[in-house]
Every structure is written in C-alpha cells, then in structure tokens.
Amino acid sequence: MKKIYAPVLFLLFYISGTAQFSEISGILQDETEQPVEFANIVLYRQADSSLYKVETTDETGSFRIGGVETGVYDLEASIIGFESLRITDLQARPGENLELGKLSISTSSIELETAVVTAQRAIVEVKPDRTVFNVQGTINSVGDDALNLLRKAPGVLIDNNDNITVLSRSGVLIYVDGKRLPLTGTELSNYLKNLPAEQIDRIDIITNPGARYEAQGNAGIIDIRMKRNENYGTNGTVSTTFSQGRYARGNVNANGNFRNELLNSYGTLGVGTGNSFNNMEFLNFQNGLVMDEINYSKSNFQNFNYRWGTDFFIGEKSTIGFLVSGVQGDRGNRTFNRNEISVGVGAPVDSILVANNVVENENRQWTYNLNYAYRSKKSQLNLDADYGRFRTVTDAFQPNRYFNAIESELLTEVTYLANTPVEIDIYTFKVDYETDLLGGRFGIGSKLSKVETDNTFNFFNVIDGEDVLNERRSNRFFYDEMVYAGYLSFNRALGKKLKFSAGLRLEQTDVTGDLRAFLPDLQEPPIEQNYLNAFPTLGLTFQNSPKHMWSLNLGRRINRPDYKVLNPFREQLSELSFQKGNPFLSPEIVNNAEIGYTLNYRYNFKLAYSKTTDQITRLIGPDEEDPRAGFLTWDNLAEQTVVGLNISAPVQITKGWNGFFNFSGSYIDNQADYGDGGVVDVQAWTYNIYQQHTFQLPAGFTAEVSGWFSGPGVWGGVFLYETTWSLNLGLQKKFFNDMMNVRLSASDIFYETGWEGASEFNGLRAEGRGNWDSRRVSLSVSMNFGNTKVKSRKRKTGIEDEAGRVGE
Numbered sequence: 084m085k086k087i088y089a090p091v092l093f094l095l096f097y098i099s100g101t102a103q104f105s106e107i108s109g110i111l112q113d114e115t116e117q118p119v120e121f122a123n124i125v126l127y128r129q130a131d132s133s134l135y136k137v138e139t140t141d142e143t144g145s146f147r148i149g150g151v152e153t154g155v156y157d158l159e160a161s162i163i164g165f166e167s168l169r170i171t172d173l174q175a176r177p178g179e180n181l182e183l184g185k186l187s188i189s190t191s192s193i194e195l196e197t198a199v200v201t202a203q204r205a206i207v208e209v210k211p212d213r214t215v216f217n218v219q220g221t222i223n224s225v226g227d228d229a230l231n232l233l234r235k236a237p238g239v240l241i242d243n244n245d246n247i248t249v250l251s252r253s254g255v256l257i258y259v260d261g262k263r264l265p266l267t268g269t270e271l272s273n274y275l276k277n278l279p280a281e282q283i284d285r286i287d288i289i290t291n292p293g294a295r296y297e298a299q300g301n302a303g304i305i306d307i308r309m310k311r312n313e314n315y316g317t318n319g320t321v322s323t324t325f326s327q328g329r330y331a332r333g334n335v336n337a338n339g340n341f342r343n344e345l346l347n348s349y350g351t352l353g354v355g356t357g358n359s360f361n362n363m364e365f366l367n368f369q370n371g372l373v374m375d376e377i378n379y380s381k382s383n384f385q386n387f388n389y390r391w392g393t394d395f396f397i398g399e400k401s402t403i404g405f406l407v408s409g410v411q412g413d414r415g416n417r418t419f420n421r422n423e424i425s426v427g428v429g430a431p432v433d434s435i436l437v438a439n440n441v442v443e444n445e446n447r448q449w450t451y452n453l454n455y456a457y458r459s460k461k462s463q464l465n466l467d468a469d470y471g472r473f474r475t476v477t478d479a480f481q482p483n484r485y486f487n488a489i490e491s492e493l494l495t496e497v498t499y500l501a502n503t504p505v506e507i508d509i510y511t512f513k514v515d516y517e518t519d520l521l522g523g524r525f526g527i528g529s530k531l532s533k534v535e536t537d538n539t540f541n542f543f544n545v546i547d548g549e550d551v552l553n554e555r556r557s558n559r560f561f562y563d564e565m566v567y568a569g570y571l572s573f574n575r576a577l578g579k580k581l582k583f584s585a586g587l588r589l590e591q592t593d594v595t596g597d598l599r600a601f602l603p604d605l606q607e608p609p610i611e612q613n614y615l616n617a618f619p620t621l622g623l624t625f626q627n628s629p630k631h632m633w634s635l636n637l638g639r640r641i642n643r644p645d646y647k648v649l650n651p652f653r654e655q656l657s658e659l660s661f662q663k664g665n666p667f668l669s670p671e672i673v674n675n676a677e678i679g680y681t682l683n684y685r686y687n688f689k690l691a692y693s694k695t696t697d698q699i700t701r702l703i704g705p706d707e708e709d710p711r712a713g714f715l716t717w718d719n720l721a722e723q724t725v726v727g728l729n730i731s732a733p734v735q736i737t738k739g740w741n742g743f744f745n746f747s748g749s750y751i752d753n754q755a756d757y758g759d760g761g762v763v764d765v766q767a768w769t770y771n772i773y774q775q776h777t778f779q780l781p782a783g784f785t786a787e788v789s790g791w792f793s794g795p796g797v798w799g800g801v802f803l804y805e806t807t808w809s810l811n812l813g814l815q816k817k818f819f820n821d822m823m824n825v826r827l828s829a830s831d832i833f834y835e836t837g838w839e840g841a842s843e844f845n846g847l848r849a850e851g852r853g854n855w856d857s858r859r860v861s862l863s864v865s866m867n868f869g870n871t872k873v874k875s876r877k878r879k880t881g882i883e884d885e886a887g888r889v890g891e
Contacts, residue, residue: 105176105178107126107148107151107156107173107175107180107181108145108146108147108180108181109184110146110184110185111144111160111168111186112185112186113188113189113629114187114629117629118140118142118143118144118145119144120140121162121733122140122160122165122188123137123161124138124148125158125161126138126148127156127157127158128154129172130154130155135151136148136151139735151175152175155172155173156173157170157172157173168186170183213287213288213290214236214287214290214731215285215286215287216235216285216286218286228276228279229278230275230276231857232286234809235773235789235791236286238288238729239305240796245272246798248302249288249302249303249305250290250729250747250749251725251751251796252673252693253642253698253700253799254302254671254699255302255304256297256299257271257307258305259278259306259309263299267645267646267648273412273414276384277355277386278410279336279353281324281334281336281863281865282338284308284310286305286308287305287308288303288304288305289303289304289305289306290303290677291638291675291691292640293584293586293620293622293638294587294588294620295526295570295588297530297568298568298588298590298616298618298639298640299641299642300642301640301642301671301673303640309390311338316343316869317869318867319339319340319869320338320865320866320868321335321336321337321865321866322336322337322863322865322866323335323863324336324864325862326860326861327859328858328859328860329856330357330358330359330360330856332355332358333355333357334356335355336352337352338351338352339868345396346393348392348394349390349393350389350391351388351389352389353389354385354386355385356385356386357384358381358383358384359381359382359384359855360379360381360382361380361382361855361856362380362855363378363379364376364377364853365378366850367713367848368848368849369848370705370710370711370846371426371427372425372427372711373424373425373428373430374425374659374713375422376420376660377419377420377422378418378419380417380440381416382416382417383414383415384412385412385413387410388409389409390408391406391408392406392407393405400457401455401458402456403454403456404454404456405452405453405454406450406451406454407449410446410447410448411447412444413446414446415441415442415443415444417439417442418438418439420436420439420440421435421437421438422435422657422659423435431488433488434487434488435485435486435487435490436485439482440479441481442477442478444476445474446474447473447474448473449472450472451469453467462516462517462518463518465514467511468512469510469511469512470509471507472508473507473508476502476504477501477504477505478502478503479500479501479503480500482498482545483497483498483657483658484496497544498544499544500550501542502539503538503652504539505538506536506538507535507536507537508534508535509535511530511532512531513528513529513530514528514529514530515527522575524573525571525572526570526586527569527570527572530568531567532564533564533565534563534565535563536560537559537561538559538561538646538650539560540557540558540560541557542556552601554601554602555601556653557601558598558599558605559601560597560646560652561596561599562645562646562649563594563595563597564592566590566591567590567591568589568590570588570589571586573586574622580626581623581625582625583622583623584620584623585621585622586619586620586621588617588619588620589615589617590616590618591614591615592613592615593611593613594611594613595609596609596610596611598666614670618638618639619637619638620637620638621635621637622637623635630682633678634679634681635679636676637676637677638674638675639675641671641673642670642699644665644670648668649664650666651663651664651665651666652664658709659709659711659713660712660713662714662716663714663715668699668717668718668719671697671699671719672695672696672697673693673696674694675691675693676693677692685733686730686733688728688729688730690726692725692726692727693724693725693727694722695725697720697721698720698753699717699718699720700717700719700720700723700799701717701798701799701800702716702763702844702845703801703842703847705845705846713849718757720754722754722755723751723753723754724751725749725750725751725752726750727748727749727750728748728749729745729746729747730747731743732745739778739779739780740776740779742774742775743773743775744772744774745772745773746770746773748794750766750767751767751768751769751796751797752766753765753801755800757845761844763800763844767796767797768796769794769795769796769797770793771791772793773789773791774790775787775788775789775790776788782816785814785815787811787812788811789810789813790809790810791808791809792806793806793807794806798840801844802840802842803841804838804840805838805839805840807836807837808835809830809835809857810831810835811828813829814826814827822867824863824864824865825862825864826861826862826865827861828860829859829860830859830860831857831858831859834857834858836854836855837853837854838852838853839851839852840852
C-alpha cells in the first residue's frame with residue numbers, strides 16, 4: 084500500500100500544480116502568409132513590464148509558451164528585417180490555453196544595419212556590417228580570458244606569438260567599449276590575459292568598417308564590449324570562478340547599476356590570480372649549424388580592474404556622462420631555455436646553451452572619458468573626449484651559460500639584465516553629427532588623436548654581481564603620432580529593394596620616431612613621416628525578396644607601424660634567440676571588397692578580397708653578427724593578396740537542440756624580394772571550422788558542446804603551420820528563479836590546441852611546435868540581485884560610437 088501511495092500522491096500534486104498554469108500558442112507569418120522561422124517571441128508581465136519568458140518560432144512559424152502563471156501579459160514578436168509585432172492585454176487563466184491563431188508581421192522599413200533585437204541573443208549573430216560573438220551566450224567561456232575568447236571567435240586566428248588575424252588578414256585594431264587600445268605585442272596580450280571572460284558581454288568583429296570609423300587597422304576592428312546593466316532600480320551580479328588545468332587560477336567579479344529617470348550609474352570590479360605555462364620547441368638550420376632549442380615558461384599573475392560610469396539624462400533628448408576605468412596587473416615569468424648546438428646535420432652535440440630567464444612585469448592603465456549626446460527625431464550629435472594613461476615596467480634577468488656536450492663542464496657564462504619602462508599617453512577628441520537629408524541620412528564628423536610614447540631600454544652586463552650599463556645596446560625611443568581626421572557619409576534607399584551608403588574619410592598623419600642612443604657615435608637623426616590619405620567606402624544592399632538579401636562593401640584602410648615594431652632594441656630569450664624592431668617600416672595600405680548574401684535572415688555567406696601593399700609582417704632570419712643566432716623582426720612585404728570565404732548557419736536541429744556552424748577559408752599569397760637571397764614567395768590555403776551545440780535537458784539543465792578545427796596555413800610572411808583543433812564541454816543550471824547561475828566547463832579536453840609548423844627565409848630553416856595551459860576544468864557561480872526590472876522605455880543616449888553600437 085505504501086508503495087502505491089507515494090506515486091499516487093505525487094501524481095495528484097502534479098495534476099493540481101499544472102492546473103494553475105496556462106499555455107499561449109500561435110503561428111507567425113509574413114505579409115505573403117509564409118511562415119517566419121526562428122523569430123523571438125517575448126512575453127512580458129504587464130504590471131511591471133518585466134521579462135517573463137522567451138521562445139522562438141520553429142520551421143513552420145509556430146510557437147508555444149507553456150507554464151504561464153495567472154495574470155495579464157503583453158507579447159512581442161521580433162526578428163531582423165521585420166517590424167516588431169506587439170499584442171497587449173493577454174489574460175492567462177488557470178488551466179486555459181490561449182490560441183492566438185495566425186499572426187502577421189510586416190517587413191521593416193528600417194535599415195537592417197540599425198535594427199536591434201531585444202530578446203534572447205544567439206551565440207553568434209552575423210549582421211550586414213559585423214559578426215557579433217555573444218560571450219554571455221556560451222557556457223564554455225567560463226574561466227577564460229579575453230585572449231582565449233578571441234581564439235573561439237569565428238574568423239579570428241591567434242598565432243604562437245599571440246598575433247591576431249581576422250579572415251587571414253593581419254593589422255586588426257583592438258577596442259574596448261568603443262575606445263582604441265594603444266597597446267601592441269606583449270603589452271596587448273598581457274592586457275587581454277588580465278581581462279576575465281566573466282566581465283565581457285560580447286565581441287564585435289567588424290571586417291570592413293565605414294567612413295565614420297578610424298581608418299587604422301587593415302583587418303578591421305575587434306571591439307570587446309564589457310557588461311553594462313541599464314535596468315531601473317538597483318541591480319547587480321557577483322560571480323566567482325575557479326579553473327584548474329596544470330595550474331590553478333581564479334577570479335571574483337562584481338557589476339551593478341542604479342538607474343532612475345535622472346541618471347544611470349554603473350560599475351564593475353574584478354580581481355584575479357593564478358598560474359599558467361607555455362612550451363615552445365625550435366629546430367633551426369643555418370650557416371651549417373643545427374640548433375635544437377627548448378623553451379618552457381611558467382607565469383604567475385595577479386590583476387585588479389575597475390570601471391565606473393554615470394549617464395545624466397538632461398531632458399528627453401540629451402545625455403551627458405563620464406566613464407573611468409583602470410587595470411593593475413602584475414605578472415612574473417620563469418623561463419627555462421636550453422639550446423643544443425651541433426656543427427652539421429647528424430653531427431653530435433658540440434655545446435649547450437642554458438638561459439634560465441626571470442621576467443617581472445608591472446602593468447598600470449587608467450582611462451577617462453567625457454561624453455555628450457543629443458538625439459532628436461531627425462538628427463543626432465555626439466561629443467567625446469578621452470585620455471588614456473598606460474604604464475608598463477619590465478625587468479628581465481638572463482644568465483647565458485655555455486656547457487660542454489654532456490653538460491658536465493661550464494665553458495663560459497654571460498649574464499644580462501634589462502629594465503624597460505614604457506609610458507604611453509593618448510588623447511582623443513571627436514565629434515559626430517547625423518541628420519536626415521535628401522531622403523536619406525547624412526553624416527559628418529572629425530577626430531583628433533595624439534599618441535605620445537616614451538620607451539627606455541636599459542641593458543646591463545652583470546659582471547661579478549654588479550650591474551654595468553651597456554651603453555652601446557641601450558637606448559631611449561620616443562614615438563609621437565598625430566592624426567587629424569574628418570569624414571562625410573550618406574546613405575539612403577533607392578526604391579524598396581536597393582539601398583546604398585557611401586563615405587569618404589581623410590586622415591593627415593604626422594609621425595616622429597626619435598631613437599636616442601646613449602653613445603654619440605650611434606646617434607641617428609629622427610625618422611619623420613607626414614602623409615595625407617583618403618579612405619573611400621561604398622556599400623550596396625539589394626533585397627529582391629523578403630528572405631534574400633545581397634550586399635557589396637568596398638573600402639580602403641591603413642595600418643601604421645607602432646613603437647613596438649619600430650624600435651630596433653633586442654628583446655631576447657637568450658643570446659641566440661631574440662627579436663627586434665625595424666625603424667624603417669612604411670605604413671601598409673589595403674583595399675578590401677566583400678560580397679555578402681543572407682538567406683532567410685539567418686544563413687550568411689561572405690566572399691572577401693583584399694590587396695595589401697607594403698604589408699607589415701613578421702619574418703624569421705639569421706643574425707649577421709653571430710652565425711649561431713636567429714631572430715624575429717618586422718619588414719614590409721611587396722604585397723599580400725587574400726581571398727576569403729565565410730559561411731555561418733544557425734540551425735534548430737530539434738526543439739531542445741540548437742546548433743551554430745561557421746566556416747571560414749582563405750587563400751593567401753605573400754610576395755617580396757629583399758635581395759641577397761631574401762625572397763618571400765609563399766602561397767597557402769587555410770580554413771577554420773567552428774561549431775557550437777546547445778541542448779535543453781530535463782530539470783532545467785543546459786548543456787553545450789563546442790569546438791573548432793583550424794587547417795594548415797601561414798603566419799606572418801613565411802611560417803607555415805599545421806592543423807590544430809579543440810573540443811569543449813559545458814553544463815549550466817539556474818536556481819532561485821534564475822537568480823543564481825552555476826556553470827561547469829571543460830576546455831580543450833583532447834589537448835590539441837597547440838601549434839606546429841616550419842619556415843624558410845634567407846638561409847634559415849626553422850621547425851617549431853608549442854602548447855600552453857589550454858586544457859582546463861572551470862566552475863563558475865554567479866548571483867543576481869536587485870529588482871531586475873527592465874527599462875520602461877528605450878532611450879538612446881547617442882549615435883553609434885566607433886564600434887557601431889547605438890546608444891550602448
């Protein structure tokens with residue numbers, strides 16, 4: 084009897100409980116009575132306008148929202164390319180189902196470039212002018228940093244030196260919240276490693292920006308958008324993450340806001356600490372010698388970051404605001420470097436160089452922004468003033484110890500010490516204005532930017548325990564850059580199916596690179612460059628039917644060499660392995676063309692072509708002074724041609740299984756002739772496949788399987804790499820009415836993210852491989868607090884900023 088009683092009692096409770104809920108269903112169609120697939124169906128509580136539930140339509144346009152509590156609701160249907168449909172005063176009564184029948188949604192008269200969907204976001208959104216990687220939409224972002232997130236972003240590739248390319252094009256510009264980061268090289272990678280994924284909302288990848296955007300960056304712009312809450316009242320989130328790979332790391336983050344009718348004040352705080360490692364192996368053949376090099380490094384880091392901003396609403400049309408942010412990061416690196424030297428292939432080891440480095444890095448960054456925005460029905464005005472202060476100090480201790488072939492006898496020892504402080508100050512002011520004109524939209528604006536860089540390279544010989552400044556190898560490098568820019572843009576519809584946009588941006592650049600040698604006989608005159616460039620853009624979109632849209636985008640961009648690649652100072656792993664800049668680099672110019680096709684508002688195809696002259700690229704070559712040494716440097720290729728294809732497809736496989744697929748492939752042709760055998764003639768096909776699957780499981784669990792596969796390709800000018808891939812797993816569960824979110828993830832579970840490849844240039848052949856701490860298990864717990872009441876009205880605080888987002 085007891086065995087029967089328990090399930091019967093459970094069944095009675097279940098029936099009585101489900102009788103208190105109702106269901107809302109319907110079919111969404113367009114004006115031609117064709118089903119509208121995968122539209123967002125959002126249900127709001129009418130009492131406080133708060134979000135209640137979100138569903139999507141299936142292939143037949145049908146939707147069904149179950150478990151609706153008794154009450155009055157408003158329902159909104161939305162999808163890019165259509166006007167939003169809103170139905171009010173829906174009465175949900177216990178046990179009754181609301182069948183709404185066939186609902187018709189009208190084609191939007193708004194340009195697709197500015198349409199905004201306010202419902203649940205897909206993991207990856209492909210829009211006419213950008214690809215959006217929604218970090219908060221993926222469970223497998225847990226425990227990551229910004230650099231590793233970029234490895235997962237569609238069309239983005241990061242090489243073994245943390246250089247970033249998009250669609251196989253180098254020279255990408257990194258922004259944070261619409262503001263350019265003036266960092267490159269190690270400073271940039273350290274900054275991104277100190278930026279936890281838990282603070283990132285999304286990543287915008289803009290491959291062919293329009294005239295209103297800064298022309299710098301051949302591959303376009305990657306804009307990292309931080310979380311920012313705009314809900315009314317007091318709201319926030321506190322989260323903590325622990326991640327374990329070979330070594331452990333963790334972070335604690337908090338963000339919150341207070342908003343009423345007068346202001347919105349928001350901020351974030353974050354702290355993190357942990358350890359990581361990086362392995363590299365090189366086998367170099369040059370000048371009849373063979374060098375077998377192993378480089379293993381272990382890093383420990385601590386970071387702290389903050390952001391605080393406030394927008395003051397001055398009436399219905401104006402907003403004035405400020406934003407301050409800061410980053411403090413400390414990183415220590417211990418490197419074991421061992422190089423076995425042989426005289427000839429197959430010959431026994433002649434000697435061994437052991438260089439165990441100790442590097443300490445301090446990173447301090449402060450940014451300040453003041454902004455004003457005015458918006459009316461016909462015009463918009465935006466003013467922005469920014470100041471950024473970036474300070475890094477690196478201390479490196481490097482003993483170079485030469486042993487005999489069996490490492491039993493110390494032959495010689497040379498010890499170096501380097502102190503390299505870098506100070507960067509960047510000032511910008513910009514004004515943008517848009518208004519309705521001649522049946523379209525006219526824009527005009529200007530920007531002034533000034534970058535001041537002071538790099539001191541103090542190189543010491545350590546003799547009998549005393550640090551002696553080597554004035555021949557030390558220097559101070561000043562780099563000043565002024566850019567004066569102005570632009571005009573215009574876009575309008577030419578009938579119901581064709582739209583066009585055009586723009587012209589002019590940039591006057593004044594650059595001075597002044598290398599101050601410590602010895603008079605090494606002093607050289609400053610290198611000055613002054614040039615005016617024009618950057619035209621043209622865009623066409625043709626929508627011959629509601630579900631078919633074609634686009635054409637043409638543009639011209641520039642990539643100026645920065646202080647990091649200009650300074651000839653030697654940054655070395657050992658005496659025989661180092662890198663140095665090239666003060667005679669010229670800016671590179673690229674012409675881009677992209678053809679896009681969108682099917683059914685979801686399936687996107689893009690064919691891209693770019694031709695770059697004076698391509699700035701990284702090369703591996705032998706040292707002229709020491710036949711044993713090899714180094715990395717930068718030089719201008721004569722030209723680079725890239726042809727690329729990108730395909731993305733979100734697919735609802737079953738009701739509880741959603742997938743996303745992205746394929747990008749490129750053909751790269753690098754050409755240059757530097758004389759004396761220094762020839763670059765490299766062609767390579769490369770491709771990258773990314774996919775992500777999300778499963779809705781019983782008991783409210785959500786599972787995620789994601790991964791990427793990268794085919795062989797070329798890094799820089801001559802390094803040909805082999806295939807790599809990664810598979811990641813994730814599980815998520817929410818508690819307490821979605822107030823608590825627990826996420827568990829495992830990244831690179833088969834440990835295949837490492838790299839392997841070879842290069843041959845100017846008499847040096849190098850074969851290399853490497854890996855890092857990519858295989859990890861991470862656990863994240865976040866808790867929301869506040870009234871979580873959504874905005875009662877959509878308020879635009881200004882026109883789109885440099886990253887193209889309207890009103891943030």
